[in-house]
Amino acid sequence: MEYNKNNKFRENGYNRNNFRVRSPVKSFRDLEVYQITIKLSNLIKNLDFLENEKDKLKDLSEDIPRLIAEAYGDKFENMELSEKKLDKAITSVVDIITKLDILRERFLEEREKKESLDKLILKYGYQKLKILNLKKAWKRVFDNFSGGKNEN
């Protein structure tokens, strides 16, 4: 029973042990899309040739993981809201891709810069698909979700 004594959550009437979300992951931090978009936003931040576009790109790229995390929480109660948030995340991915494409056109002759932009565009393209898949799967499961109790 040592574990129970150390568990501070018990005092508040919230039992951490009994609870586990019915899904392959425990929290939004385990989602692969979330982790990779954070890494990509860091990559954008480290690029030094973006000039005026840097601030906008940085904001947009930081929006994506935030929206995914919010959608993860909302899906249990309001699937429509979480769908909207995922849609928003997809639009900001598309915005980033167009912005990067414009920059790529500008640095067409400088090979290194062009290649790094190409990589980013490709990676963001994959993430867009993954967010779409996530949306489809969530819609199948949580659309008529009754929020039942864990039996264990």
Add this chain to the structure above:
Amino acid sequence: MKQKQLTEEKQKEELKHYKEFKRCPYCSGKIIKRGIRKKKFEKVQIYYCKKCDKRFTSQITKNKTYPLRIILDSLTFYNKLYSFKEIRNLIEHKYGIKISSQIISRWIEKYKDYLPFLRMREFIVKKYSRKDLVEESKLIHQQIYDFKFHRAKTDLILNEEFRHFKFKPLKDFLELVSSECSHQIFREKQERASEKKNDFDLNQVKIIPKRSSASKFANFIIQAVNNNKERHEVLEEFMLFNDSVTIAIEVPVLLDFDDLNHYKYQLGFDIPFSIKEEEYLTGHIDLIQIRNGSIYILDFKPSAKKEKPIAQLTLYALALSRLTGIRLYHFKCAWFDSKDYFEFFPLHVVYKLNKKKRLPKNQERLIIK
């Protein structure tokens, strides 16, 4: 000319795929290879046993012009909701051999015993498109795992019997695996459930040998494949598409620090090991079935009689129970090969009954001083 060469090469590979005999199946005496039977599309090795003076091949299915692999494939294509015309084209593209649509329908009639899915097929054709039938994804973990989940069959099974309705969380979990699965945990080198040693107390655990359709399937399919790894894949896919109970294959599961402590201290299960914080126990379940009001976790072991994968299967059950929120009471574990099938309750492994008899409430225990 090129096509001819290609078909010849493919046929050579086919011959290699067939199961090889080492002992006589009738008297288990020594055998020798005696010649090759040349058929229209393939060559089959013939064996001879000196002791009982018998000639035989390694196949059970007899008198078939076409190689067994083609028959198996066309049966699975049929249950993947392809039409006869499409199956013909697919087989010709894959093996370079032309077949007619009549022969496919004859095969379906002949191997009816191995296709219990047919009774569900007529309902599924009306309701689902081929795209919605199965959820597939390749999980690139330490190896590549082909995760598949039969959505249509699961829906039918859950609605078929009232006692199955409580397994809906399992369906939700399987639905989310391909998009939500935390791959980075599986990619890192974590402890595998299949490498765990048998430390569990096996007192009160009954291992029940049974006759099961799973070993019937294995016996039918294994004759077409020699390679052990490929055998696994072919058997799993055939069972997923053609039987009426298997709902998912190669399902990734994980058990962490919190889960294990929940089992140990909240439910009072005795589990003889512990997991450190931020470490995980991972594994991939071969086959999941729903039948007779319980969830079956199956594992294919090539020599089932010699092995006892009780720890591995119990850990799978513990992990899946925690991930889905279904009680461990509803799970059963089993392992099988082409001859034998053994089954046990995972709850009996971790939770022992106290044999002291309980007295009724109003009756107190007599204490003699």
